[in-house]
Structures are given as structure tokens and as C-alpha cells.
Amino acid sequence: MRPLPIAAAVAFALTLPALGAEADKLSTSAEIKTIHCGHLIDTEAGKLLGESTIVIEGARIREVRSGKADVAGAQQNIDLATSTCLPGLIDSHTHLTGETSPTGYTDQFRWNVADYAIRSTVYAKRTLDAGFTTVRNLGDNDGESIALRNAINAGIVPGPRIFTAAQAIGSTGGHADGTDGYRKDLAGDPGPKVGIINGVDDAWKAVRQHYKDGADVIKIMPSGGVLDESSSVDNAQMTIEEIKAVVAAAHDYGFIVAAHAHGAEAIRRAVIGGVDSIEHGTFMNDEDMKLMKEHGTWYVPTIIAGKYVEEKANVPGYYPPQVAAKAKQVGPIIQATAGKAYKAGVKIAFGTDAAVYPHGENAKEFKYMVEAGMPPMFVIQAATTHAAQLLKKEKDLGSLAPGKFADVIAVEGNPLDDVTLLQKVRFVMKAGERYE
Structure with a gap:
């Protein structure tokens, strides 16, 4: 492997945080968060689920539990009990x-x-x-x-x-x-x-x-x-x-x-x-x-x-x-x-x-x-x-499932009854980070 020119080496170094920003959160910060959802849309099964808890570790989903669950070690618990959660x-x-x-x-x-x-x-x-x-x-x-x-x-x-x-x-x-x-x-x-x-x-x-x-x-x-x-x-x-x-x-x-x-x-x-x-x-x-x-x-x-x-x-x-x-x-x-x-x-x-x-x-x-x-x-x-x-990113995106990026949004009400509710998103999380 030939050495990189100085400009290219600097450019490569500058990209390192970007390349690892999402993927490395599990190993570096490992912060645990939970989201309590009133309902959850399972896009893989094509079903609306009832009360659910999404457990997030770093940038990714660790598990999805039925009902409202208490998770040991969770540093943050987000209450969306009146909302429907679905993937970003x-x-x-x-x-x-x-x-x-x-x-x-x-x-x-x-x-x-x-x-x-x-x-x-x-x-x-x-x-x-x-x-x-x-x-x-x-x-x-x-x-x-x-x-x-x-x-x-x-x-x-x-x-x-x-x-x-x-x-x-x-x-x-x-x-x-x-x-x-x-x-x-x-x-x-x-x-x-x-x-x-x-x-x-x-x-x-x-x-x-x-x-x-x-x-x-x-x-x-x-x-x-x-x-x-x-x-x-x-x-x-x-x-x-x-x-x-x-x-x-x-x-x-x-x-x-x-x-x-x-x-x-x-x-x-x-x-x-x-x-x-x-x-x-x-x-x-x-x-x-x-x-x-x-x-x-x-x-x-x-x-x-x-x-x-x-x-x-x-x-x-x-x-x-x-x-x-x-x-x-x-x-x-x-x-x-x-x-x-x-x-x-x-x-x-x-x-x-x-x-x-x-x-x-x-x-x-x-x-x-x-x-x-x-x-x-x-x-x-x-x-x-x-x-x-x-x-070709279905291993990382598209559903709320273990191992996938913690991309979660929420709306009030049921978008399956009124799809225009998706024009009024009240909660946005991307790779485990909440955006206001």
C-alpha cells in the first residue's frame, strides 16, 4: 500500500469520525435508553402492535419488548405512551x-x-x-x-x-x-x-x-x-x-x-x-x-x-x-x-x-x-x-428490530387509520440520538 499524499491523508483522517459515528456507539458509549410506545408498527410483519418498549444500546436497537418494561441500567427512559412508534x-x-x-x-x-x-x-x-x-x-x-x-x-x-x-x-x-x-x-x-x-x-x-x-x-x-x-x-x-x-x-x-x-x-x-x-x-x-x-x-x-x-x-x-x-x-x-x-x-x-x-x-x-x-x-x-x-441496507434500516439502527419516529394517533398523521411527526430519533 503506497503512502497517501498529505492532502489525501488529512481528508481520510477527517472522515474517520463520520465513518464510525454510528457504528461505534455500541462499543464506545454503550448508553442504554428505552422508549415506551403506546403502539408500534411492525413493518416487517405488516402489523400494528400494542404497548411496546424499544431498548436501545448506543446507536442500535438491542431488543423490542411487549408492554411497558423496566430495563436495568437504562440511563434514559422516553415516554411516548400516547403515540404510535414506527421506523424512521x-x-x-x-x-x-x-x-x-x-x-x-x-x-x-x-x-x-x-x-x-x-x-x-x-x-x-x-x-x-x-x-x-x-x-x-x-x-x-x-x-x-x-x-x-x-x-x-x-x-x-x-x-x-x-x-x-x-x-x-x-x-x-x-x-x-x-x-x-x-x-x-x-x-x-x-x-x-x-x-x-x-x-x-x-x-x-x-x-x-x-x-x-x-x-x-x-x-x-x-x-x-x-x-x-x-x-x-x-x-x-x-x-x-x-x-x-x-x-x-x-x-x-x-x-x-x-x-x-x-x-x-x-x-x-x-x-x-x-x-x-x-x-x-x-x-x-x-x-x-x-x-x-x-x-x-x-x-x-x-x-x-x-x-x-x-x-x-x-x-x-x-x-x-x-x-x-x-x-x-x-x-x-x-x-x-x-x-x-x-x-x-x-x-x-x-x-x-x-x-x-x-x-x-x-x-x-x-x-x-x-x-x-x-x-x-x-x-x-x-x-x-x-x-x-x-x-440494499435492510440489515441496518427499515424496521424496529434488534441490531438495526435506532431510527425511531412517533406520531399521535394511528397512521393506519389516517395516513396524513405522518405529516405531523412529534418525535425523531436517528441512530440513538434524539432531535428536537
Whole structure:
């Protein structure tokens, strides 16, 4: 093993607290806490349990007992006897380093990366306060979500556990190309170093660059999208060969791959190409759903994003005209597509596209999913056990069970009777630490 350069050695040393912050609590502090819950949702069994006691040691759950139990050696006892406890929620599709604004298309020419990074700390705290203790961050401007993740892991700022894709990967002029709409002298020719690819070799370069930069997952853009300044929301923008190359490279490096895809053909290519999840899926057809079931591909609907952009498209000047036109195409369709996919048996994980709407309102998605025909227990599982499986982190996340991180939230009343209660989280704990 060759010695690290000084700068790299310092960077590595600075990451040590972040890497060990959660995992080492059992061995270093071993503080024992209990939470007494009036009810507890067992997301693995899909059942609402009665009075329960969660025993926490350090960052993880030691055991879950039936009834109100006294635990010897507990340094802290938290009484939530009037509340329903459930695992910390997981949003599988967020963008914590930006937020919707009528000035967003001009802010990008005035703000530096640091401006986005500083604001991201506010968005992260809002997300955590809303009960989302883990997120998959699917795209930023210049890797600033990596810095946000590291700051949260080091305990510098509060926020959810982040698995970030950094910059999305796509084609020249496609939904991932942040220079769409720029005049020629500003647009330049972005390449694989910033996620813009044209061909198989570029695909491998882009994924390897993401590995070098410190990303956790990969996000691709095989179809058009709503908020970029191009004309199509659903055209196919990556070849099957490019998608397969990204997936092959990503899986070599242990990354899962999320595919932003509105159009049916883009969805088909992405599924055949081996991606792990389809995001949005607005114009998904029966063939796509059949393929997704055959390949075991996850679907992340993001209904709230479609509804929000449709609403704002009717506000004069909020979006550029071509963006507003695309928003009006997607908004009326996306919820019905999610309902059809559920009935067809496609695997569904919870995700919202946070930033397209204001951060902290993530739990509105539950109501929209239920309106689409999904049972309340299913939508809660979509944001816990299902999302953990998508992340391949089910050993650590997704349920209140021994050995898993002590990510616990609570609401007054029973969210299985009224899923909108999840918009009013009263208690948040992440990895054994309570957040007010």
C-alpha cells in the first residue's frame, strides 16, 4: 500500500469520525435508553402492535419488548405512551441541495456552489424534522451533497443519513445537462467528468469519476424531464448500450443505479439495461410493468412532484414556458400510473423528488399513494422495509428490530387509520440520538 499524499491523508483522517459515528456507539458509549410506545408498527410483519418498549444500546436497537418494561441500567427512559412508534422514514428520491423557486432559473447565474451547500443544511434539518432519517439524494450541481453527507455524518450539522448520487449522468442536451437553455458561449461542451456522456467509454469514465468523488449511488437520465429547458419530457436520451455500460461499471463499484425515466421507451431501455429503480415512470405502459416485474426493478413514483409542478405551471412566470408545458403533461398522469403499477404488482419504494416541492413536506406523498389505491400499511412499508431493500441496507434500516439502527419516529394517533398523521411527526430519533 503506497503512502497517501498529505492532502489525501488529512481528508481520510477527517472522515474517520463520520465513518464510525454510528457504528461505534455500541462499543464506545454503550448508553442504554428505552422508549415506551403506546403502539408500534411492525413493518416487517405488516402489523400494528400494542404497548411496546424499544431498548436501545448506543446507536442500535438491542431488543423490542411487549408492554411497558423496566430495563436495568437504562440511563434514559422516553415516554411516548400516547403515540404510535414506527421506523424512521426513508425518502428514496431527494435533492437536498436545492429547492423550487420562481427565481431558480436565474439564481444559478448568481449563486456559487457554496450558496447551495449552505442552504442545503436548512433543507436537511427540515427533512429530518419531518421524520425522514434516511434519504437517497439523486442529483446535485457540483458534488455539494457529498460535503453535506460528510458534515452530517461528522455531527457538524443535523440531517438525515444520506446516500448520494452527486451529479446525475446523462447525454449532451439531455435532462442531466445543466447547460440546457444557455447561450452557446456559456453552454460549452460538458463531458463525463461532470456526468455528460456520449457512448460506452464515456459511461465508464463517468461512473469511475463518481467513485473517485465519493458518491454512494448512481443516477442516470435516460429520458427527458420536466424542469430542464429542453422541449421533451419523455423522449429517450440514452442508448441501451450506454445504459448497460453505466450499470456494468456501477455494479463493479458496488453502486445501485436509479433511472429518471418518464417515457415508456426510456423505461424499457433502462429496465433491459439492468437499472435498480425507475424514478417517476409517468408514461409507463403495460409492457414496461411486465418487464419491471420480470427484472425485479423497483419503481419510485414521486407523485407529489408531479402534482406540485402542475400546480405551479398555472402560476404565470413561475416556470419558463416550455417547462410549464411539460409540467401540465406530467401532473395529471403520474398518480394514476402509480396506481396501475401497484395493481400490476410492480415493486414500489417511497420517494418524492424533494426540492421540486418545498423540503419538509415529504409525507404528503403518503396521502397521494393511498389515493392511488395503495393500502396505508403498504405505503408505510414503501418508506421503510421496501426503501431499505432498494438501498440494499435492510440489515441496518427499515424496521424496529434488534441490531438495526435506532431510527425511531412517533406520531399521535394511528397512521393506519389516517395516513396524513405522518405529516405531523412529534418525535425523531436517528441512530440513538434524539432531535428536537
